[in-house]
Amino acid sequence: MDTERIVIKDVQNPKDSELIKAAQILREGGLVAFPTETVYGLGGNALDEQAAKKIYRAKGRPSDNPLIAHISCMEELEPLVREIPKAGRILAERYWPGPLTMIFPKSSLVPYGTTGGLDTVAVRMPKDRVANRLIRLAGVPVAAPSANTSGRPSPTTADHVWQDLEGKIEMVVDGGPVGIGLESTIVDVSSPVPVILRPGAITQEMLGQVLGQISLDPAISGPGQEGLRPRAPGMKYKHYAPRAEMTLVEVKEETMEQLYRPGSFLHGQVSRMMTESGRNWKMKIEIFYMAWKVNEAAAQMEKTGARVGVICTEETMDEYTAGIKRSIGRRDSEVSVAHNLYGVLREFDDLGVDFIYAESFSETHLGNAIMNRLNKAAGYRILWV
Numbered sequence: 001m002d003t004e005r006i007v008i009k010d011v012q013n014p015k016d017s018e019l020i021k022a023a024q025i026l027r028e029g030g031l032v033a034f035p036t037e038t039v040y041g042l043g044g045n046a047l048d049e050q051a052a053k054k055i056y057r058a059k060g061r062p063s064d065n066p067l068i069a070h071i072s073c074m075e076e077l078e079p080l081v082r083e084i085p086k087a088g089r090i091l092a093e094r095y096w097p098g099p100l101t102m103i104f105p106k107s108s109l110v111p112y113g114t115t116g117g118l119d120t121v122a123v124r125m126p127k128d129r130v131a132n133r134l135i136r137l138a139g140v141p142v143a144a145p146s147a148n149t150s151g152r153p154s155p156t157t158a159d160h161v162w163q164d165l166e167g168k169i170e171m172v173v174d175g176g177p178v179g180i181g182l183e184s185t186i187v188d189v190s191s192p193v194p195v196i197l198r199p200g201a202i203t204q205e206m207l208g209q210v211l212g213q214i215s216l217d218p219a220i221s222g223p224g225q226e227g228l229r230p231r232a233p234g235m236k237y238k239h240y241a242p243r244a245e246m247t248l249v250e251v252k253e254e255t256m257e258q259l260y261r262p263g264s265f266l267h268g269q270v271s272r273m274m275t276e277s278g279r280n281w282k283m284k285i286e287i288f289y290m291a292w293k294v295n296e297a298a299a300q301m302e303k304t305g306a307r308v309g310v311i312c313t314e315e316t317m318d319e320y321t322a323g324i325k326r327s328i329g330r331r332d333s334e335v336s337v338a339h340n341l342y343g344v345l346r347e348f349d350d351l352g353v354d355f356i357y358a359e360s361f362s363e364t365h366l367g368n369a370i371m372n373r374l375n376k377a378a379g380y381r382i383l384w385v
């Protein structure tokens with residue numbers, strides 16, 4: 001199949017004439033990849049079981065992994081759901097349109113082919129102007145998982161989509177790089193206390209402020225354990241993965257305590273950083289030590305002839321002396337780290353590295369989503385130093 005690519009001139013004000021053909025393809029059961037504020041989505045008519053099948057085939061995705069139905073306004077929600085629980089109304093009011101997906105009991109209109117056989121349906125209303133207008137013009141809810149081959153890092157540019165899906169879908173709508181760069185937060189609002197099934201840019205802290213009570217699906221924080229099935233079926237797959245074997249590097253609490261002790265082997269550095277870095281000295285020491293350990297491990301790997309990638313940050317870049325280093329953003333801006341995460345993983349794929357070492361980040365706020373994706377990319381492989 002020839003895949004057409006349409007470039008949107010002004011993504012803040014897309015013209016209907018630019019989107020009309022894409023909308024028609026969706027309505028007629030074809031597939032169109034398009035930008036959203038989270039990552040690029042691979043869209044098909046959510047009410048058409050055949051379209052859902054095509055999505056699974058194009059992505060190479062297991063068909064028990066349900067799709068998110070995307071809508072453009074509140075009126076489009078009602079036909080898809082059996083009820084809208086109170087928490088769902090509150091969150092829709094506060095965070096829609098935006099990077100938040102909610103799980104509702106599904107109506108009979110939504111085929112099981114879209115929900116992976118579940119009696120619930122995941123719905124999101126994207127804010128991105130191109131996405132929102134395209135859905136409106138299509139006139140049908142649009143099922144849109146990330147527009148990547150299953151198992152590869154999610155696409156944050158139209159070129160990423162092209163790499164994975166050219167020749168497999170009817171059209172790619174190119175709206176430039178996306179804003180956030182991580183998939184939406186998923187919240188199940190159908191249970192008495194709403195549960196976060198996947199962390200994202202709408203953080204646990206933000207949800208807690210609006211709802212009071214919110215819990216986290218325990219399956220989010222670790223590798224699949226027996227008896228602990230993620231409530232978002234997709235979270236069980238080794239998702240978001242680069243081709244290389246990736247390891248996250250974390251500094252142990254006790255290491256830090258040792259480092260602060262007078263007379264420790266890094267004590268000279270500690271004293272220097274305490275005077276130079278003021279309040280941030282603890283973080284500086286931690287990062288300095290992490291880089292030192294990564295250099296050791298990377299140099300060792302390189303000796304065996306392996307190609308090694310290092311995921312670092314603007315602040316730490318200069319500390320690395322081994323491996324191919326790429327900055328993922330600024331430590332003082334989680335937004336920048338989220339934005340670059342998948343692009344850096346793909347770049348290392350293109351460079352053909354065998355191993356990747358990645359710095360770790362704090363797990364609060366957006367850091368929770370960042371660490372969730374890094375952990376999944378690393379298959380929860382952690383080097384504790």
Ligand code: AMP
Nearest residue numbers: 066120121122145146231232233234235
């Ligand atoms: P993606 O669209 O690729 O970002 O993935 C969609 C995510 O939403 C997957 O992790 C799915 O398992 C999850 N999801 C979709 N529908 C449901 C549902 N009805 N209940 C729970 N999780 C869902």
Ligand code: MG
Nearest residue numbers: 145146154183
């Ligand atoms: Mg995905």
